[in-house]
Amino acid sequence: IPYYLQKAVISLEDERFYEHNGIDIRGIFRAIVKNLQSGSFSEGASTITQQLVKNNILTSEKKITRKIQEQYLAVQFEKLYPKDTILEYYLNTIGLGQGVSGVQSAANRYFGKDVSELSLTESCVIAVITQYPTKYNPILNPENNWEKVKVCLDKMEQQGYITAEEHAEALKEDPYENIQEVHKEFTEKSTHSYFVDAVLEQVIDDLQSKLGYTTTQANNEVY
Numbered sequence: 001i002p003y004y005l006q007k008a009v010i011s012l013e014d015e016r017f018y019e020h021n022g023i024d025i026r027g028i029f030r031a032i033v034k035n036l037q038s039g040s041f042s043e044g045a046s047t048i049t050q051q052l053v054k055n056n057i058l059t060s061e062k063k064i065t066r067k068i069q070e071q072y073l074a075v076q077f078e079k080l081y082p083k084d085t086i087l088e089y090y091l092n093t094i095g096l097g098q099g100v101s102g103v104q105s106a107a108n109r110y111f112g113k114d115v116s117e118l119s120l121t122e123s124c125v126i127a128v129i130t131q132y133p134t135k136y137n138p139i140l141n142p143e144n145n146w147e148k149v150k151v152c153l154d155k156m157e158q159q160g161y162i163t164a165e166e167h168a169e170a171l172k173e174d175p176y177e178n179i180q181e182v183h184k185e186f187t188e189k190s191t192h193s194y195f196v197d198a199v200l201e202q203v204i205d206d207l208q209s210k211l212g213y214t215t216t217q218a219n220n221e222v223y
Contacts, residue, residue: 007161008127022074055216095215097133
């Protein structure tokens, strides 16, 4: 899994990943303040380790006891495994739209290449999907995806993972033409119709928006 993809995900999902013990206390307090200010309680504070536990071990129910379990297990998990292993597990299991789980499958599905061959821009295209797979689907909503890619690149530069020059070069690349070509080839070979693909996407989206599933849990439930 290339450096750029690893750091893109960390920048978006858990910027203090290498500092915390499974729970990001600063992130929790920041989320509480933002939720109180907005009154929506939509801001989360789950670390990558917590998301890994939630996606693969726990149920999707939104109860305080389950949140405590998630936090406890995340701390225990970090005692057992090094950070890079946790990140590897996470990147190989997260749902990334179009019915794919894991960054290798996503690289094949969207770009027709091995994950190790992804550029900085392509890495960001994949990294942003996990935050809202339907809205940031690079096939269906490339404009939304690109706006989030620009946010991802800003964060990566701010956190010292890329230089200003790398940032500028990444913005010159247009990954979406290749995505559409790969998608066309895929659909021509697929046993699914457009209708079936659309239904699957809708069910996965509904499981998240109506029942509180994560993308990974929704993918696993459907498939």
